[in-house]
Amino acid sequence: MSHLEPEAKIFACSQSVYLAEKIAEQYGIPLGKITMSKYSDGEFQPSYEESIRGLRVFIVCSTFPTADNLMELLLMIDAAKRASARHITAVIPYFGWARQDRKDKPRVPIGAKLVAKLLESAGATRVMTMDLHADQIQGFFEKPVDHLFASTIFLPYVKSLGLDNLTIASPDMGGSKRAYAYSKFLESDVVICYKQRKEANIIDTMELIGEVKGKNVILVDDMIDTGGTLAKAADLMMEKGALSVRAICTHAILSGDAYEKIENSKLLELIVTDSIPLKKESNKIRVLSCAPLFAEVMHMVHHNNSISGKFIM
Numbered sequence: 001m002s003h004l005e006p007e008a009k010i011f012a013c014s015q016s017v018y019l020a021e022k023i024a025e026q027y028g029i030p031l032g033k034i035t036m037s038k039y040s041d042g043e044f045q046p047s048y049e050e051s052i053r054g055l056r057v058f059i060v061c062s063t064f065p066t067a068d069n070l071m072e073l074l075l076m077i078d079a080a081k082r083a084s085a086r087h088i089t090a091v092i093p094y095f096g097w098a099r100q101d102r103k104d105k106p107r108v109p110i111g112a113k114l115v116a117k118l119l120e121s122a123g124a125t126r127v128m129t130m131d132l133h134a135d136q137i138q139g140f141f142e143k144p145v146d147h148l149f150a151s152t153i154f155l156p157y158v159k160s161l162g163l164d165n166l167t168i169a170s171p172d173m174g175g176s177k178r179a180y181a182y183s184k185f186l187e188s189d190v191v192i193c194y195k196q197r198k199e200a201n202i203i204d205t206m207e208l209i210g211e212v213k214g215k216n217v218i219l220v221d222d223m224i225d226t227g228g229t230l231a232k233a234a235d236l237m238m239e240k241g242a243l244s245v246r247a248i249c250t251h252a253i254l255s256g257d258a259y260e261k262i263e264n265s266k267l268l269e270l271i272v273t274d275s276i277p278l279k280k281e282s283n284k285i286r287v288l289s290c291a292p293l294f295a296e297v298m299h300m301v302h303h304n305n306s307i308s309g310k311f312i313m
Helices: 012-026 068-082 111-122 135-140 151-161 173-186 228-239 256-264 291-302
Strands: 008-010 034-040 044-048 057-059 088-092 126-130 145-150 165-168 187-199 202-209 218-226 244-252 268-272 284-289
Touching: 008 012, 012 291, 044 068, 057 068, 057 291, 068 088, 068 111, 068 126, 068 268, 111 135, 126 291, 135 145, 135 202, 145 173, 145 291, 151 173, 151 268, 151 284, 165 173, 173 187, 187 228, 202 228, 218 228, 228 244, 228 256
Parallel strands: 008 057, 057 088, 088 126, 126 145, 165 187, 165 218, 218 244, 244 268, 268 284
Antiparallel strands: 034 044, 187 202
16 A cells, blocks of 8 residues: 555445534545445445555444434445445444334344444444443444444533533433533532333423432433423423523424424523434524544554544533
């Protein structure tokens, strides 16, 4: 390999080009060239337009619905394997299907495990992702998994706000571990919302465990989908005397009427990453890029350097 050639190559699935371009710029190399052939029935076929023989290949693809994103990633991994890439790292800022991490009722799949097996079968030799919905998904893989934390991005921003009487909140019992980790780093109090659902995405009741009167509250979660939980939590906390309520959510799924719920809620600000592209702009939504974090860790991985220093909580 000529010394003028890049040390690694970064490629992107169609819906993640916006993020891969920023990652490649931060890494210091151009984004690799891919063409996508499409058939009239919707079938598609990716093709690498440059040699990747013997190289480390990073394929950037958040696997949010539709399933085309996941299928495109699998095809690109398979193509890289058949093109003799030496290492194939699936860079998945948002790992879709992660909410299906267990059987929570009879006769349902464990979708996250299925996705893990598909990625390995396709030929991925490593997976890099951020803020999995359930940490145990790492155990679904037999290949190395670099599980990054968006706290590396969020905590400096929270500190820059200079808020007094800061309290970290979890919107549900499942997120309490994440909330306690943030509170420990920020030396703040913690409150937890206890909610019961009638069905998926529909909240029946919500109660608050802890005191928020006179506090500036920051809700912490790994994702925001319909926005119902955060909007209801913010309204409840303001009713209980909170001075302000912000929310930190790594993955901005924002489906259905989520934007309207956020706009009409008592949330002062929603801080997210660009792991998923926003469907539209909102004055209440601030986006912090995860590209520098991924670019730095990708560089460390390629040079076999420790990445433990990137985990600040």
